[in-house]
Amino acid sequence: MELQQIPLSHDMTLLHLPGERFRTGRLTGIFAVPLAEDTAAGYALLPGLLTRRSGRYPTVAALSRRLDELYGATVEGEVTRLGHWQMLSFSISFLEQRYTLDGSSLAADCTRLLLDMLFEPALEEGAFRPADFAQEQRFLSERLQAEINDKRLYARQQCERLLAPDHPLGINPLGTEETVAAQTPSSAAAARDKLLATARIHWLYQGNADIELLRETIEAPFAALPQRQAALLQPDNTFTVKESRRTQKMDLQQAKLVLGFRVAVTEPDEQVMAARLFTTLWGGCPSSLLFRHVREEQSLCYYCAASYDRFHGVILVDSGIQAENGDKVEQEVLRQLEAIRRGDFSDEELEAARRSLVQRFTALDDTPAAREGFYMGQTVYDRYLTPEESAKRLLAVTREDVCRAAQLTTLDSVYMLSPTEEVSE
Amino acid sequence: MMQAFTHPLLGDTLYHGQHESGLSIYVWPRPQARSTYAVFATRYGSVHNVLPTPDGGTEVVPEGIAHYLEHKLFESEDGDAFTRYAATGASANAYTSFDRTAYLFQATDNVLPSLEILLDFVQHPYFTAETVQKEQGIIGQEIRMCEDDPGRNLLFNMLRGLYHNHPVRVEIAGTVPSIARITPELLYRCYERYYNLHNMVLVVSGPITPDEVRDTAARLLKPAADWQPMPIDWQEPDSVLEHEAEAVMPVAAPLFYLGFKEPAGEKTAKDMAGSTVLLELLAGKSSPLYTRLLEEGLINDQFSAEYFGGPGFGLWLFGGESADPARVRDMLVEELKRQQTEGIDREAFEAVRRGAYGRLLAQLEEPANCAEILLDDLVDGLPPLARLEALAALTVQETQEQLCRRLAAAEHTLSVVRPA
Numbered sequence: 149m150e151l152q153q154i155p156l157s158h159d160m161t162l163l164h165l166p167g168e169r170f171r172t173g174r175l176t177g178i179f180a181v182p183l184a185e186d187t188a189a190g191y192a193l194l195p196g197l198l199t200r201r202s203g204r205y206p207t208v209a210a211l212s213r214r215l216d217e218l219y220g221a222t223v224e225g226e227v228t229r230l231g232h233w234q235m236l237s238f239s240i241s242f243l244e245q246r247y248t249l250d251g252s253s254l255a256a257d258c259t260r261l262l263l264d265m266l267f268e269p270a271l272e273e274g275a276f277r278p279a280d281f282a283q284e285q286r287f288l289s290e291r292l293q294a295e296i297n298d299k300r301l302y303a304r305q306q307c308e309r310l311l312a313p314d315h316p317l318g319i320n321p322l323g324t325e326e327t328v329a330a331q332t333p334s335s336a337a338a339a340r341d342k343l344l345a346t347a348r349i350h351w352l353y354q355g356n357a358d359i360e361l362l363r364e365t366i367e368a369p370f371a372a373l374p375q376r377q378a379a380l381l382q383p384d385n386t387f388t389v390k391e392s393r394r395t396q397k398m399d400l401q402q403a404k405l406v407l408g409f410r411v412a413v414t415e416p417d418e419q420v421m422a423a424r425l426f427t428t429l430w431g432g433c434p435s436s437l438l439f440r441h442v443r444e445e446q447s448l449c450y451y452c453a454a455s456y457d458r459f460h461g462v463i464l465v466d467s468g469i470q471a472e473n474g475d476k477v478e479q480e481v482l483r484q485l486e487a488i489r490r491g492d493f494s495d496e497e498l499e500a501a502r503r504s505l506v507q508r509f510t511a512l513d514d515t516p517a518a519r520e521g522f523y524m525g526q527t528v529y530d531r532y533l534t535p536e537e538s539a540k541r542l543l544a545v546t547r548e549d550v551c552r553a554a555q556l557t558t559l560d561s562v563y564m565l566s567p568t569e570e571v572s573e
Numbered sequence: 574m575m576q577a578f579t580h581p582l583l584g585d586t587l588y589h590g591q592h593e594s595g596l597s598i599y600v601w602p603r604p605q606a607r608s609t610y611a612v613f614a615t616r617y618g619s620v621h622n623v624l625p626t627p628d629g630g631t632e633v634v635p636e637g638i639a640h641y642l643e644h645k646l647f648e649s650e651d652g653d654a655f656t657r658y659a660a661t662g663a664s665a666n667a668y669t670s671f672d673r674t675a676y677l678f679q680a681t682d683n684v685l686p687s688l689e690i691l692l693d694f695v696q697h698p699y700f701t702a703e704t705v706q707k708e709q710g711i712i713g714q715e716i717r718m719c720e721d722d723p724g725r726n727l728l729f730n731m732l733r734g735l736y737h738n739h740p741v742r743v744e745i746a747g748t749v750p751s752i753a754r755i756t757p758e759l760l761y762r763c764y765e766r767y768y769n770l771h772n773m774v775l776v777v778s779g780p781i782t783p784d785e786v787r788d789t790a791a792r793l794l795k796p797a798a799d800w801q802p803m804p805i806d807w808q809e810p811d812s813v814l815e816h817e818a819e820a821v822m823p824v825a826a827p828l829f830y831l832g833f834k835e836p837a838g839e840k841t842a843k844d845m846a847g848s849t850v851l852l853e854l855l856a857g858k859s860s861p862l863y864t865r866l867l868e869e870g871l872i873n874d875q876f877s878a879e880y881f882g883g884p885g886f887g888l889w890l891f892g893g894e895s896a897d898p899a900r901v902r903d904m905l906v907e908e909l910k911r912q913q914t915e916g917i918d919r920e921a922f923e924a925v926r927r928g929a930y931g932r933l934l935a936q937l938e939e940p941a942n943c944a945e946i947l948l949d950d951l952v953d954g955l956p957p958l959a960r961l962e963a964l965a966a967l968t969v970q971e972t973q974e975q976l977c978r979r980l981a982a983a984e985h986t987l988s989v990v991r992p993a
Contacts, residue, residue, distance in 0.1 A: 169605035172935045196874065208867065212858035213921075216928030220935065243931050247582075249965060283867065287874045290894060293825035294875075299721050398823050399993065402717035435659035444653070447710030450718055468718045496659075503662025503682075510681035511608040511664075514939040 151523070151532055156363060158370040159378045160349040161530070164359055165519060171247055173255055173355025174516040175262060175362075176239035178524055179347035182381050183234040183316045189288075189323025189331055190339035191234055195225025196284040197276055197336060199238060202261075203268040206277075214261070219243045221258050223265070229321040231415070231459030231528055232383040236343065238266060241516065244355070255357040259365055267369040269340070275333040284336075289328050292320070303404035303565045304464055310392045310561035311408045316383075317460045344370075348378045350527045354516045385414045385461050392561040400567040403471035406464055407481055408561040413553060414461040416529045421541045422549035426557075427456040427463055429501035429550065430488060436501065437484040437493065438465065446480070448473050459528065463557060471566045478562065488554040491547065498547060506542055509535040575600065575783040582961055583937065587947075588783035589957070592790055594797045595771030599957065600786045601778040601943050609684045609779025610940040613695050614675035616774075616802075616952055617767035619745040620884055621672075623805060624762055631805075634763060635754040637712070637747015640669040642760050644708050645700055646676070654694040663687035671741055672883035673952050679941060684781060685789055692775075692793040698764045700757035709752065716746050723822050723990045727830040727892065730818040734986030735834045739809045741886045771800035774951050778940035807885050811836045811984065818988045827991045829898035831905060834984040835887035842950075842959035846967050847975040848880035848889070849933070849960075853925040854917055854972075855908060856891055862908040871901050883953075889980060902987045909982050917976065922969045930964040937961075 154162040167173060181191055205211040215221045221242040228235050240262040245253040270277055276284075296302050305320070312318040322328075351366055353359075370376070387410050413423040431438035431454030442452040452467040465481050487493060512518045512535045526532050533541070575588040575598070588600040619639050623631040647654045647667070658665040661683035667676045676695050680687045719725045729744055736742040746752075777786050813834050856862050856878050866872040876893035895901050936942050937958075950957050 171938055200874075207864065209859045209861075209864050213924050216859060216924040218928075219931030220928035222932070222935070241935065243935060246584075247931075247934055249927075249930070279868075286870065290826060290873050291875075294894065295825075297723055297824045297828070300718075400823070401720040402714060433659075434655040434665065439655075443711060447707055448714075450711055450715040468714055470714070470717075500659035500662070503659070504664065507608070507662045507664060507679075507681045511679060513607045514941075516938075518939075 151534060153532065154359070154363065156351070157367045158373070158376045160351065160366075160370070162351045162353065162363060162366065163523060165352070165354045166356070167354040167516065168356055170354065170516055171244055172241050172516060173244055173357065174239060174241045174353070174520065175259055175355075176237055176352045176520055177262070177266065178350040178352060178527055179236040179343055180230070180233040180527065181236070181343065181347050182379055183229055183232055183319050183321060185319055185324075185327070187339070188234055188319060188321055189327035190335055191236060191343060192227045192322045193284050193288055193328070193331060193336050194340055194343060195227050195236055195238065196287055197280065198265045198269055198340070199223045199225035201270050201280060202265045203270050204264055206270040218254050218258060218261075219248055221254060223262070227321050229316065229319070230525060232316045232381050233528060234321045235524065236347070237524070238262060239520070255355060259357070259362065263365065263369055266344070271337065275337045278333055281333040281336060285328060285331060288322060289325055292322055292325050292328065299400065299404055299565060300466065300468065303406045303563060304466055306394070306396065306565070307406035307408045307464060307561055307563035308462070310394055310563055311410070311462060312460070317457070317462060344373060345376055346379050348527070352520055352523060354519065387461070389558050389560045395564045395566055397566055397568045400565065402468045403474065403567060404466065404565040405469055405474050405477055406466040406563045407478060407559060408563070409463040409465065409557050410560045411456070411461045411463055411553065412556040415458050416531060419549065419553060420458050421538070422545045423458065423553040424456055425502060425505060425542060425545050426488060426550045426553040427454050428505050429493065429498055430454045430484060430554075431465055433501060433504040435497065435504070437487065437497070438481060441484060442467065442477060442480050448477055452477065452481070471564070474564055482559065485554060485557060489551060491551050498550065502542060502545070506539045509539045509542070575787055580958055582934070582965060583958070587957065590783070590787060592770070592794055594794045595769070595800065596790070596794055597774045597951070598786060598790055599774070599776045599947060599951070600781065600783040601776070601947060602781060602783070603778055603940050603943065604780050606779050606940050608679050608681045608940055609777065609781050610677065610679045610944045611688055611691055611775070611777040612675050612677040612944050612948055613691050613775050614673050614773060614948055614952070615768050616672065616772050617674055618670050618672040618883070619743060620740045620886070621767060622740045622743070623803075624766055625803060634759060635747065636743050636751040637745070638755055638759060638763055639674055640746045641708065641712060641752055641755050642763055643667050643669045643674045644712060645704060645760060646695060646698060648704050649694060649697055649699045654690060657690045657694070658687065661687045661690065669745055671745065675948065684779070685785060688777070688786070688789050689793060692790065695768070696793070696795055698761065698768070700760045702757055705755060705757050705760065712746060712752055713749050716749055716752075719744070719746060723824050723828055726820050726822060727828055727988050727990050730820055731830045731832045731986050731988035734815040734818045734988060735813050735832050735888060736886065737809060737814045739807045739886050741883070769800040770794065770797040772802070774948065776944045776948050776951070778944040778947070805885070809837065809885060811981070813984050813986050816986055818986060820990050821993050822990050824990055824992050826894050827896065827898055827989055828892075828894050829901065830890060830892040830988045831898070831902050832986050832988070833889040833980055835882065835889065835979050836981065837885060840882060840887065840953065842955045842963040843967065843971060844975060844979070845953070845955065845960045846963035847972050849929045849964065850922065850926050850967060850972055851976055851980070852878040852880060852889065853929065854921060855912065856905060857925065859921065859924065862904060866901060866904065871895050871897055871904070898987060898989050902985070906982050906985070909980060913977050913980070913982070917969055917973050919969050922972060926964060926967055930961070933961055933964060
């Protein structure tokens with residue numbers, strides 16, 4: 149897969165991945181702003197406000213009808229956290245010409261539609277229309293409140309907040325109920341203006357359209373804006389281990405245990421690949437040590453998995469368990485960490501983890517959405533490796549590298565969401 | 574011998590062969606893909622809750638046994654299948670749903686060795702008292718995890734309201750007490766009855782040739798005894814059992830599933846195409862009802878609609894979060910009746926049909942999706958990928974006829990989960 153990096157005007161970059169073999173083309177605008185408590189909510193409202201309607205298609209129904217006419221083209225607006233950045237993405241996917249029943253090409257219309265959403269939104273006197281704004285404010289507020297519905301996700305978020313209460317790791321990229329409630333149609337419009345003026349902007353296009361024409365189409369609306377000044381960040385990932393513990397009770401059948409570890413390896417450190425392999429060996433695949441020891445040998449859980457946030461230097465190990473087994477599971481997780489630190493794992497176990505991770509990289513190339521996720525992570529440092537290059541780096545990681553990554557890993561915080569009443573096995 | 578057929582709308586050529594064992598094999602080459610996805614499935618799911626008895630009758634088996642069997646099949650006398658897959662690097666998994674159990678892997682390398690592992694371990698059951706007992710704790714925790722999932726509660730409370738007798742109303746994983754009654758002997762009996770290759774299908778998609786799949790299968794497939802499906806009469810009426818169901822859980826706001834029970838009957842590809850279009854016409858984002866529900870603040874962006882069905886059951890499901898689920902139900906019932914009597918808007922139909930066609934086609938990208946969507950058709954007894962052509966050819970008259978035949982406004986259950 150060959151990634152072309154094309155500098156655009158206004159301090160933007162176009163990343164082009166040829167996509168002749170796919171049935172769909174996809175264009176995504178990736179906007180990165182520093183994640184901060186006082187600005188998160190304003191930005192978080194924008195994906196909904198900008199992708200459910202536009203100036204030309206000012207209602208949800210009208211836009212939906214237009215997308216149906218474009219053979220079910222799909223528009224997505226998302227907000228996530230990537231390291232210290234709040235990432236807003238706006239994308240449109242559409243059928244390639246050879247699959248439309250009438251032979252029509254959709255690329256130009258869909259590109260235009262996406263840009264109209266960003267540059268010609270449904271505004272009234274310079275602000276979002278009150279009814280549209282109220283709707284999106286309600287959606288975002290309800291989404292925040294609903295985070296408690298998914299107990300596994302909720303528990304992981306609580307552990308992150310224990311780990312880093314005053315740090316982007318602990319900041320919700322959707323904002324908070326208070327900061328969402330404080331937004332207005334004007335403040336949201338101002339957030340949009342600031343996004344266009346100061347976000348780090350990358351465009352990722354996957355498809356076969358004329359790239360020069362695409363470049364002109366993307367650059368054109370920016371010409372009317374004032375000079376852009378893209379945000380800069382010097383992320384600080386230094387930490388002191390806090391040894392925090394918190395147990396929260398809720399009316400549940402199963403406890404959720406989350407162990408938060410600090411890893412002194414973060415992007416763009418060359419040892420990040422070793423840390424990824426270490427995490428996979430520890431708890432990132434069915435042949436992992438945690439799957440074998442915690443689940444298969446001791447039957448303590450249905451899942452016990454490790455995941456590595458390489459931008460913050462954090463590993464979360466989480467498991468759904470009987471509350472009374474919390475100490476037992478914690479001890480086993482730490483025992484396996486110690487084993488890896490000592491090099492007490494077989495070559496077979498290491499190679500199984502490596503093979504699993506290599507295949508995950510390679511399989512990324514099978515869908516535009518998976519490729520996009522892979523490259524979006526790399527826009528943070530503007531350093532791009534293809535999946536094949538990533539796999540090559542992975543193959544070069546040694547046993548000693550893996551041990552070292554484990555030695556740089558320390559338990560920091562433990563969170564348990566526990567049933568109010570004991571549930572018998 | 575693999576027969577080739579080229580799909581007229583996709584342009585892809587698929588291959589089908591019937592092995593002498595009875596196994597149906599489909600290969601969907603995707604030469605430019607990086608990964609290969611293979612799924613080996615049996616038409617045995619949680620709704621197949623009976624075994625034949627020697628006297629010609631049937632006995633009901635413990636709830637959750639199909640799922641339990643799925644877990645146990647990974648183990649053998651020599652170890653487990655995950656260890657074998659670790660040597661090839663394939664990402665392996667399995668799932669049990671209402672109407673099937675599927676064993677699968679995705680691999681970018683060592684594909685044929687992974688396929689050998691798949692065909693081998695699924696055909697070699699090994700159950701002992703010790704291994705069965707070991708799984709109690711694992712599946713027990715899986716059940717507890719599901720019990721805490723508001724979506725699962727919504728779904729099964731709704732199904733228990735819709736269905737009087739049909740086993741779709743039973744949790745797929747069973748309960749902790751029900752799985753405690755599972756024995757090695759019962760697992761073997763279920764295996765012998767339902768894991769007959771005549772009742773199974775293998776679907777492979779990716780940069781692989783039909784000859785490679787056929788040759789691997791030929792080396793590994795064992796002969797299978799003659800087999801006939803066992804018709805089960807669940808004695809399920811078209812009416813619902815209860816119109817409402819409610820539970821209290823730690824959630825932020827009321828969640829709801831509204832299910833409409835479809836009258837019994839075989840489904841065609843045209844029916845499946847019609848389901849997709851009707852859901853959009855009734856309550857999709859371009860529908861008048863969706864706009865009214867939004868404007869009244871009765872739904873948010875999590876509102877969704879789907880159709881699902883299987884042997885002896887079918888339902889139309891609308892779900893989301895709402896401060897007043899009963900009002901959403903009333904408005905939906907009213908809209909259903911309106912469209913049944915006044916007719917579908919022709920212009921809306923054309924746009925929706927075009928959009929649905931495009932979205933289905935767009936899904937047929939990665940090998941995993943290709944294989945699973947093809948598997949859906951095969952388990953449902955439909956010609957492979959026929960729903961795509963059916964969508965392209967669907968008429969407004971056919972859709973109107975389905976709306977009146979397949980949806981009865983009175984036969985619905987509203988399931989709600991409320992905060993404490």
